Amino acid sequence: MNVLIVYAHPEPKSFNAALRDLAKSTLEAKGHVVRISDLYAQDFEARVTRGAFRSAKDPDMLNIIGEQAHAWKTDGFAAEIKAEIDAIAWADFVIVQCPIWWFGPPAIVKGWMDRVFVPGFTYGRGKWFETGGLAGKRAMLSVTVDASLAAYSARGRYGDLDAMLWPANLSLRFVGFDVLKPFCAPKVSESPEIRRHSLEAYAARLAAIEGETPLFFHAASDYGDDDLLKPGLKPAASSPRDA
Amino acid sequence: MNVLIVYAHPEPKSFNAALRDLAKSTLEAKGHVVRISDLYAQDFEARVTRGAFRSAKDPDMLNIIGEQAHAWKTDGFAAEIKAEIDAIAWADFVIVQCPIWWFGPPAIVKGWMDRVFVPGFTYGRGKWFETGGLAGKRAMLSVTVDASLAAYSARGRYGDLDAMLWPANLSLRFVGFDVLKPFCAPKVSESPEIRRHSLEAYAARLAAIEGETPLFFHAASDYGDDDLLKPGLKPAASSPRDA
Numbered sequence: 001m002n003v004l005i006v007y008a009h010p011e012p013k014s015f016n017a018a019l020r021d022l023a024k025s026t027l028e029a030k031g032h033v034v035r036i037s038d039l040y041a042q043d044f045e046a047r048v049t050r051g052a053f054r055s056a057k058d059p060d061m062l063n064i065i066g067e068q069a070h071a072w073k074t075d076g077f078a079a080e081i082k083a084e085i086d087a088i089a090w091a092d093f094v095i096v097q098c099p100i101w102w103f104g105p106p107a108i109v110k111g112w113m114d115r116v117f118v119p120g121f122t123y124g125r126g127k128w129f130e131t132g133g134l135a136g137k138r139a140m141l142s143v144t145v146d147a148s149l150a151a152y153s154a155r156g157r158y159g160d161l162d163a164m165l166w167p168a169n170l171s172l173r174f175v176g177f178d179v180l181k182p183f184c185a186p187k188v189s190e191s192p193e194i195r196r197h198s199l200e201a202y203a204a205r206l207a208a209i210e211g212e213t214p215l216f217f218h219a220a221s222d223y224g225d226d227d228l229l230k231p232g233l234k235p236a237a238s239s240p241r242d243a
Numbered sequence: 244m245n246v247l248i249v250y251a252h253p254e255p256k257s258f259n260a261a262l263r264d265l266a267k268s269t270l271e272a273k274g275h276v277v278r279i280s281d282l283y284a285q286d287f288e289a290r291v292t293r294g295a296f297r298s299a300k301d302p303d304m305l306n307i308i309g310e311q312a313h314a315w316k317t318d319g320f321a322a323e324i325k326a327e328i329d330a331i332a333w334a335d336f337v338i339v340q341c342p343i344w345w346f347g348p349p350a351i352v353k354g355w356m357d358r359v360f361v362p363g364f365t366y367g368r369g370k371w372f373e374t375g376g377l378a379g380k381r382a383m384l385s386v387t388v389d390a391s392l393a394a395y396s397a398r399g400r401y402g403d404l405d406a407m408l409w410p411a412n413l414s415l416r417f418v419g420f421d422v423l424k425p426f427c428a429p430k431v432s433e434s435p436e437i438r439r440h441s442l443e444a445y446a447a448r449l450a451a452i453e454g455e456t457p458l459f460f461h462a463a464s465d466y467g468d469d470d471l472l473k474p475g476l477k478p479a480a481s482s483p484r485d486a
Contacts, residue, residue, distance in 0.1 A: 103410035167345070
């Protein structure tokens with residue numbers, strides 16, 4: 001399969017870079033083709049501005065969804081956005097490799113979603129969730145934290161990690177991805193032994209990644225016109241509601 | 244009191260700007276002093292790079308926390324970061340006014356936290372949560388969404404809004420803020436009537452904001468050395484665990 005690793009760390013010698021390189025070599029050894037979007041090295045802009053678009057549908061009022069839809073129809077995205085769209089279109093599996101800063105992905109990763117998950121390409125005209133534009137592809141967050149896994153558990157200092165990553169995972173599902181459970185490397189500053197253990201755990205997981213069952217999300221049609229889960233249905237365990 | 248509104252929308256005619264202006268006039272009418280950080284207008288950088296620092300503690304390896312701590316000690320932050328630090332230091336109450344994009348604040352808001360919530364100023368040397376550097380100040384997220392409030396409820400399409408905003412609220416608490424429940428203006432694209440209703444609700448809330456009880460968060464000392472809530476304590480209702 002074609003694998004895109006979206007990598008976001010400003011330091012080339014970071015442990016995130018080691019995880020990126022391990023994923024690349026492990027997946028290539030299994031015969032997959034791997035490409036990397038190195039957001040910092042590409043100087044990828046995080047903020048949604050007029051710079052995302054080569055022309056303006058409405059120069060007097062920046063309606064972001066409106067300009068994104070217009071740019072999708074007219075091949076009007078800035079080159080760095082078009083390159084990411086093309087990379088996602090090419091990929092069967094997208095890994096987002098980043099540290100957790102302030103209990104979520106860094107701004108540059110949020111900006112990648114804000115600017116690249118555009119209507120037409122990823123959703124719209126009734127296509128979302130299981131019918132989203134990226135349906136049939138898989139995605140996974142691979143993150144690092146500087147605390148224990150216990151700290152990111154339901155009774156931990158910071159709460160359950162999957163609940164914390166719900167916004168990012170829900171975004172991935174909204175556009176159609178089958179979303180795999182996040183991988184998390186804990187205590188990245190503590191010792192080489194812990195880091196080596198994380199590398200081993202990640203390699204083992206990646207070796208069997210094609211057989212993994214994605215997280216459960218409700219189908220869009222499980223919700224009524226009132227935006228509520230239809231009576232009798234239980235909220236998904238992958239949401240923070242049951243965490 | 245001194246109120247800082249951190250405002251993040253690229254369109255000056257956006258409804259977020261209307262909410263910002265309403266907060267300013269409402270709070271000023273009550274005798275408060277209001278300043279605004281207009282992140283887009285200030286061209287505030289969202290990404291953590293060497294550009295945040297006027298010198299390098301370690302030019303060979305970018306350890307972000309290490310460089311931030313060094314810059315705090317040496318007055319070594321770039322001007323735009325120092326300005327935000329000074330504004331927060333001045334404020335008794337910080338409102339973050341932004342849209343929800345992809346189920347969270349825009350990248351520019353995440354970048355504001357990534358770059359401005361620095362050790363020394365906001366945490367460190369055993370100071371965090373109730374003893375954090377910003378203890379005694381209050382903060383609140385004020386957000387807009389383009390769906391119904393039902394969609395952002397526990398049984399809604401996107402799940403409970405407070406659970407979704409847990410990462411941002413936990414970040415605000417980590418650095419010491421007393422965190423007020425977020426304000427949310429729904430269906431911002433639907434009709435002038437809905438927007439007017441939101442403005443009225445926001446004005447009413449702000450008029451009584453000084454008397455509000457903050458969200459409950461556990462004290463740092465409620466957790467053991469194992470990073471887990473001590474036996475017998477119940478997870479906070481303001482965390483997604485009970486949402």
